[in-house]
Amino acid sequence: MRLTRYFLPVLKETPAEAQIVSHRYMLRAGLIKQAAVGIYSWLPLGLKVLRNIERIVDEEQQKAGHIPLLMPTLQSADLWRESGRYEAYGEEMLRIKDRHGRDLLYGPTNEEMITDIFRSYISSYRDLPKTLYHIQWKFRDEMRPRFGVMRGREFLMKDGYNFDVDRESALEAYDRHMVSYLRTYERMGLKAIPMRADSGPIGGENTHEFLVLADTGESEVFYDSAILDLELSDRVVNYEDPNQLKQIVSEWTTPYARTDETHDAALFDAVPEERRRSSRGIEVGQIFYFGTKYSKALGATVTNAEGQRVPVEMGSHGIGVSRLVGAIIEASHDEKGIIWPEGVTPFHVGIVNLRQGDAETDAACAGIYAGLQALGLDPLYDDRNERAGAKFATMDLIGLPWRITVGPKGLKNGVVELVSRRTGESEELPPEQAVEKIARIYAYL
Amino acid sequence: MRLTRYFLPVLKETPAEAQIVSHRYMLRAGLIKQAAVGIYSWLPLGLKVLRNIERIVDEEQQKAGHIPLLMPTLQSADLWRESGRYEAYGEEMLRIKDRHGRDLLYGPTNEEMITDIFRSYISSYRDLPKTLYHIQWKFRDEMRPRFGVMRGREFLMKDGYNFDVDRESALEAYDRHMVSYLRTYERMGLKAIPMRADSGPIGGENTHEFLVLADTGESEVFYDSAILDLELSDRVVNYEDPNQLKQIVSEWTTPYARTDETHDAALFDAVPEERRRSSRGIEVGQIFYFGTKYSKALGATVTNAEGQRVPVEMGSHGIGVSRLVGAIIEASHDEKGIIWPEGVTPFHVGIVNLRQGDAETDAACAGIYAGLQALGLDPLYDDRNERAGAKFATMDLIGLPWRITVGPKGLKNGVVELVSRRTGESEELPPEQAVEKIARIYAYL
Numbered sequence: 001m002r003l004t005r006y007f008l009p010v011l012k013e014t015p016a017e018a019q020i021v022s023h024r025y026m027l028r029a030g031l032i033k034q035a036a037v038g039i040y041s042w043l044p045l046g047l048k049v050l051r052n053i054e055r056i057v058d059e060e061q062q063k064a065g066h067i068p069l070l071m072p073t074l075q076s077a078d079l080w081r082e083s084g085r086y087e088a089y090g091e092e093m094l095r096i097k098d099r100h101g102r103d104l105l106y107g108p109t110n111e112e113m114i115t116d117i118f119r120s121y122i123s124s125y126r127d128l129p130k131t132l133y134h135i136q137w138k139f140r141d142e143m144r145p146r147f148g149v150m151r152g153r154e155f156l157m158k159d160g161y162n163f164d165v166d167r168e169s170a171l172e173a174y175d176r177h178m179v180s181y182l183r184t185y186e187r188m189g190l191k192a193i194p195m196r197a198d199s200g201p202i203g204g205e206n207t208h209e210f211l212v213l214a215d216t217g218e219s220e221v222f223y224d225s226a227i228l229d230l231e232l233s234d235r236v237v238n239y240e241d242p243n244q245l246k247q248i249v250s251e252w253t254t255p256y257a258r259t260d261e262t263h264d265a266a267l268f269d270a271v272p273e274e275r276r277r278s279s280r281g282i283e284v285g286q287i288f289y290f291g292t293k294y295s296k297a298l299g300a301t302v303t304n305a306e307g308q309r310v311p312v313e314m315g316s317h318g319i320g321v322s323r324l325v326g327a328i329i330e331a332s333h334d335e336k337g338i339i340w341p342e343g344v345t346p347f348h349v350g351i352v353n354l355r356q357g358d359a360e361t362d363a364a365c366a367g368i369y370a371g372l373q374a375l376g377l378d379p380l381y382d383d384r385n386e387r388a389g390a391k392f393a394t395m396d397l398i399g400l401p402w403r404i405t406v407g408p409k410g411l412k413n414g415v416v417e418l419v420s421r422r423t424g425e426s427e428e429l430p431p432e433q434a435v436e437k438i439a440r441i442y443a444y445l
Numbered sequence: 446m447r448l449t450r451y452f453l454p455v456l457k458e459t460p461a462e463a464q465i466v467s468h469r470y471m472l473r474a475g476l477i478k479q480a481a482v483g484i485y486s487w488l489p490l491g492l493k494v495l496r497n498i499e500r501i502v503d504e505e506q507q508k509a510g511h512i513p514l515l516m517p518t519l520q521s522a523d524l525w526r527e528s529g530r531y532e533a534y535g536e537e538m539l540r541i542k543d544r545h546g547r548d549l550l551y552g553p554t555n556e557e558m559i560t561d562i563f564r565s566y567i568s569s570y571r572d573l574p575k576t577l578y579h580i581q582w583k584f585r586d587e588m589r590p591r592f593g594v595m596r597g598r599e600f601l602m603k604d605g606y607n608f609d610v611d612r613e614s615a616l617e618a619y620d621r622h623m624v625s626y627l628r629t630y631e632r633m634g635l636k637a638i639p640m641r642a643d644s645g646p647i648g649g650e651n652t653h654e655f656l657v658l659a660d661t662g663e664s665e666v667f668y669d670s671a672i673l674d675l676e677l678s679d680r681v682v683n684y685e686d687p688n689q690l691k692q693i694v695s696e697w698t699t700p701y702a703r704t705d706e707t708h709d710a711a712l713f714d715a716v717p718e719e720r721r722r723s724s725r726g727i728e729v730g731q732i733f734y735f736g737t738k739y740s741k742a743l744g745a746t747v748t749n750a751e752g753q754r755v756p757v758e759m760g761s762h763g764i765g766v767s768r769l770v771g772a773i774i775e776a777s778h779d780e781k782g783i784i785w786p787e788g789v790t791p792f793h794v795g796i797v798n799l800r801q802g803d804a805e806t807d808a809a810c811a812g813i814y815a816g817l818q819a820l821g822l823d824p825l826y827d828d829r830n831e832r833a834g835a836k837f838a839t840m841d842l843i844g845l846p847w848r849i850t851v852g853p854k855g856l857k858n859g860v861v862e863l864v865s866r867r868t869g870e871s872e873e874l875p876p877e878q879a880v881e882k883i884a885r886i887y888a889y890l
Contacts, residue, residue: 005510006512007512007514007566007575007577009565009566009567030566033562033565035516035517035520035521035558036517036519036520036521036547036549037547039517039519039520039521040517041514041515041516041517041558041562042514042515042516043514043562044512044513044514044577046514047513047514047515050515065450067451067452067489068489068492069452069486069487069488069489069491069492070486070487070492070495071480071486071487072480072481072484072485072486072582072599073518073582073599074481074484074551074584074598074599075480075481075484076480076481076484091544092544094541094543094544096539096541096551098539098586098598099536099537099539099586099588102481102482104481106519106541113480113486117478117486117488120454120478121452121454121475122454130452132452132489137517137518137582139519141543141544143544153519153543154517154518154519
């Protein structure tokens, strides 16, 4: 994309209403614009990041054997009356009356609707296990929306639901979700730590939240620093091997890691002192095995191998897709702007032309641009008539991980400059080699 | 995908509430499930088609140089009060009050919001032309929702808006949209005819609807059959060449083609009698140049080359993405079920195993399945323990354009059967050749 043809409204001033860095940078770098309190438009650059995150989530769910569908944003109140949550949910549920006076609501979550879909079609253990998920806009009418997309009202979320004939199989689904989530966050360049969560009135130990460490996090977290060294990296995961999944889950859940809600000081004290850490964390996902809470309420039963009808075992598993855009920025920025991890960056590389209008420099930039596109890469070419400083400031603010700087001086020596946004390291090399190097970097993702 | 692992709830009975064939087949083939009146869940197979259509729309818009962003589903009422449409819109607008009593609405369209985005950031002709679009869920509270997704309440739509400094440039945007829409429908295997539409109180000649011919269409249409022979096919379109665009638009708008709203009997009578046709049509898109209606109301101005501030010239352009799923079925089906065009089919090919459990037949199917996947194709393998008749009926109902049938008898001769869903023609050939043939068919798309 050539910047002069794009729509990238970068702001010079820091908007006064933004209290945290991700919100400030998302407004300044032209990622979002507020449409109403807690409701945002995703401007072109922001939408690209959002779609990248969505794609990673989607691909990793499908690798785990989970099946995508799409439930609507609006739901009938009837199902929620059946489960008993219509009255219980409180003011966060956005209640709506249509022209005929029928009660609708903007779905804040989908346990009821997915259970209704399940019970409408599936009645035998032979069709299990099944995990169905969707990635859809939700609405929670927060009392005080703030922090931009981190605590917005209309937000994009992946929520998935497993259906299993018994507890053992449902716990395999739990493990499968945990591993697929670890992979998902890792691909985004995020360290998200699974922490034992509070299961509330339902009880049970099988719920974990995934937290990204950041000073602005809403939760206080306590953990054994050993967990930071864990990586799936290029480990081959077989999602059909429950033993391998269990082993990975055990690896990630053995080191102490809890939020203030489940913190146990005595257990924490047992962690060697030099590895004891406390900090703040942002929740970016949760997995939850809750058994038969909804299947009993809504009558979703299956016949098991013994011919008995039993309520189906379920869990629900969520990833905050739009929230992740903010969380990634909280975890990866500096005083100049955002630093996108390669996995989610809106453009793979920026091209800065230091002398726009100079025939040779323009031609070199056009060649690099075309060369990158020919390799399937998506560059952003700053072809504005601006001085170098302004172009660098824009690139730093919007946070593309790599920048190729092209100027007459370098070209005289047959080189351009390749700069890493994260480290600031730069090297000079011929244009073709710069293109090849960028291609190699992204080939590994 | 192996069918035993998928979620494809095919119904044997025809649901009584479905009055038209697309609605019947969408329910029977497990594409959708009604969640509330006029509101549907997209089951896995339906979602795949929806996403294919969305992807084609998105790609063709980007080829035309249009820029994607994403506006939220809910909007503040304030902007609509500014344009004067809040009261005028009537009962089709779903009005909502949040917990603080603020007026929201579920966006039925986005002229106001996009104009607000534009006026917030752009103020010079130097940043024009710009066309911004999104593909987002909308809601219109239809009095009597019916015909499934064809006249639903919550629906997915692409809506795009051009911003130009003067009328001439805005009319170029109009032409660009018409050509990109022709390409879009053609890629979906659809013949969608641009017909002069009624511009309502705004007036002007520059609005066309795109109609797909089908007996169940809501509009009566009159046309010169010569228009059916027009094809873009593999013509190279340069979206930056206004003359080429104008020439293509002229080609498609010269033959008579109008809906009952704009029908002119005298002009129609001038068409040679043997080419005069009347039938029914389904509207699947509309383009509309409306000038300064919204920019004046909302104060969206730019300085032109002479330094004067002028209201920006606009048009809006829509494609009914979810409606297209129904429209394609209306245009392409037989008494056994759906017949998907290759461009939108949920799976490229079905594999039917005639003797599930037979080691050799299973191995042959597995080999074909893996071979197709290795070529980047997405097959559906019916690996159920069902008799051949039931498997064929399912494949015919869900409408995959190609089927590979694998049985012990054929394998003895080293062949499988490749069948076209559309023509019913079949040929016997070795498994590797069947795989190659399927790959060749899709390579051309």
